Amino acid sequence: MKRNKKRYLKTGVENFLTSVVMLNIAFVAMTIESIGNNIYNIILIVIMITNVIIMKILTKFGKSFQE
Numbered sequence: 001m002k003r004n005k006k007r008y009l010k011t012g013v014e015n016f017l018t019s020v021v022m023l024n025i026a027f028v029a030m031t032i033e034s035i036g037n038n039i040y041n042i043i044l045i046v047i048m049i050t051n052v053i054i055m056k057i058l059t060k061f062g063k064s065f066q067e
Contacts, residue, residue, distance in 0.1 A: 007061060008061055008062070008063040008066075009057075009058075009061045009062055009063070011063075014058065014062050014063065014064065017054050017057065017058055017062075018058065018062075020050075020054060021051050021054050021055065021058075024047045024050065024051055025051075027047065028044065028047060
């Protein structure tokens with residue numbers, strides 16, 4: 001009988017993804033006055049999409065997000 005073992009990200013990978021999200025949030029917080037600039041708006045959209053994808057991965061496979 002085969003048991004389904006829950007797979008988790010390695011701690012280093014989880015820490016890296018968490019720091020990427022935190023750096024993205026800090027970048028947006030420091031440059032919020034640039035809203036309205038077309039290039040900044042594109043960068044902001046890319047950052048938000050990246051954060052959503054990373055958070056989906058972390059909530060599904062991140063050990064510290066499961067506890």
